[in-house]
Amino acid sequence: MRKPDRNEMTDQEIEAVLVEALKKEPEISLPYGFAAIVTRKVFIQTNLFGIYVKALLLAIGIGALAGIALFLYRPNLMNPLISTLIDMKYVVLFILVVVCLIQYIDQKVVHRHFETT
Amino acid sequence: MLPEEELVTKILKGNASAFEVLVKQYERLVLHVTCKLIKRDEEVMDVCQEVFIKVYKGLGTFNFQSKLSTWIARIAYLTSLSHLQKYKAENINKITSDGLELDNYHFSEDTPAKLLIKKDVSAYVQYLIAQLPLSYRTVLTLYHLEEFSYLEIQEITGMPEGTVKSYLVRARKLLKEKLIAYLKNE
Numbered sequence: 001m002r003k004p005d006r007n008e009m010t011d012q013e014i015e016a017v018l019v020e021a022l023k024k025e026p027e028i029s030l031p032y033g034f035a036a037i038v039t040r041k042v043f044i045q046t047n048l049f050g051i052y053v054k055a056l057l058l059a060i061g062i063g064a065l066a067g068i069a070l071f072l073y074r075p076n077l078m079n080p081l082i083s084t085l086i087d088m089k090y091v092v093l094f095i096l097v098v099v100c101l102i103q104y105i106d107q108k109v110v111h112r113h114f115e116t117t
Numbered sequence: 118m119l120p121e122e123e124l125v126t127k128i129l130k131g132n133a134s135a136f137e138v139l140v141k142q143y144e145r146l147v148l149h150v151t152c153k154l155i156k157r158d159e160e161v162m163d164v165c166q167e168v169f170i171k172v173y174k175g176l177g178t179f180n181f182q183s184k185l186s187t188w189i190a191r192i193a194y195l196t197s198l199s200h201l202q203k204y205k206a207e208n209i210n211k212i213t214s215d216g217l218e219l220d221n222y223h224f225s226e227d228t229p230a231k232l233l234i235k236k237d238v239s240a241y242v243q244y245l246i247a248q249l250p251l252s253y254r255t256v257l258t259l260y261h262l263e264e265f266s267y268l269e270i271q272e273i274t275g276m277p278e279g280t281v282k283s284y285l286v287r288a289r290k291l292l293k294e295k296l297i298a299y300l301k302n303e
Contacts, residue, residue, distance in 0.1 A: 014300070018293055021242035022261035028152050028161060035140035038169045043133050045170070 048107075121185045128176055140169055146186060146263060147193045153258040154197040154251060164200050168193045183272055190263070191273045194255065201251075238296070245295055253288040256281055 031037075044051070071078055085092065127135035144165065151164045171192050179188055246254055255274060259265045260281075265273065270281045 014293060014296060017238055018242065018289065018296055019261065021239040022246075022257060022292075024239045024243065025262070026149065026152050026243075028148070028158050030144055030148055030162060030165060034144055034162075034165070035137045038140050038166055039133050039137040041166065042136065042170055042173045046173070 122181065125176060125179060125181075125185070128173070136173060139172070143172075143186065143189050144169075146190055149258055149262050150190055150193040150255070151197045153246075153254045154194070155200060156247070160200065160204075164197055165193075167200075168196045171196060184269070186263075187265070187269050187272050190259065190265070190269075194273055238299075241299055242292060242296065245292055249288060249291075252276065253284050256284045257288050260285055 070081065124135055124139055128139060147165050147168050148161070151168065152158070152161050155161050155164055168189070172189055175192070179185070246257060249257070252274070256270060256276075259270045259273060260267075267278050267281050270276070271278045274281070276284070
């Protein structure tokens with residue numbers, strides 16, 4: 001807006017200039033795709049339980065497929081594998097708990113920290 | 118554009134696309150409210166995101182007693198205030214400042230950088246608005262930029278209608294005086 005000369009302007013014109021300036025959009029804008037970013041964030045946050053259940057079912061499915069394949073193609077390895085797993089059940093359980101804990105801390109602390117900074 | 122009720126119903130049924138439509142429809146409003154209250158640009162996007170997360174979580178309680186835009190603007194206003202309180206970016210007492218404060222209000226002195234701003238009338242007015250107390254900035258934005266009525270501004274900010282009118286008149290009077298002085302090259 002060109003700077004007008006006060007001497008040329010009436011009060012009504014000054015009022016109009018002021019109102020026009022008040023109606024001017026701010027220079028700041030949201031990034032392109034803001035709506036998509038927010039939507040993804042909202043739906044991930046609210047469906048976190050569903051995502052974990054799906055991941056767990058997927059892991060169980062992969063394990064079951066591997067077991068079936070082993071039973072079909074190398075049945076002689078099944079018994080030693082099962083006995084080894086039973087012997088090392090606490091180690092396996094410990095590894096699973098640590099992996100889940102790392103994932104949980106990553107989601108709750110690290111991701112949230114970087115989202116807000 | 119979908120009617121408000123239909124849009125809300127779809128979102129409540131878990132339709133992500135409907136929510137994206139709502140965000141696109143109201144992102145400009147939310148941005149205007151937050152950016153007038155929060156001065157640090159890098160924080161504005163975070164607050165806008167927070168506003169829409171609250172909108173999604175609270176949509177089930179929206180009862181269509183008011184317009185959706187008014188309800189969202191209120192969430193944006195309250196979220197911005199709570200952000201300011203949390204980070205103490207601005208003295209929160211200014212939020213509830215009364216008219217006396219504006220009567221004795223002094224704009225900061227000009228520096229060469231600020232004088233550059235004065236080359237443009239709009240930029241100069243924006244520069245003056247940015248220095249006003251928070252309540253005045255909010256009322257001016259909601260009334261002029263978003264064209265809300267006095268009653269709607271009352272609903273959004275919780276200020277009585279009389280206070281809204283008084284803030285508008287005082288802020289505009291002060292800005293006009295400053296603008297006249299500027300145009301006279303005082």
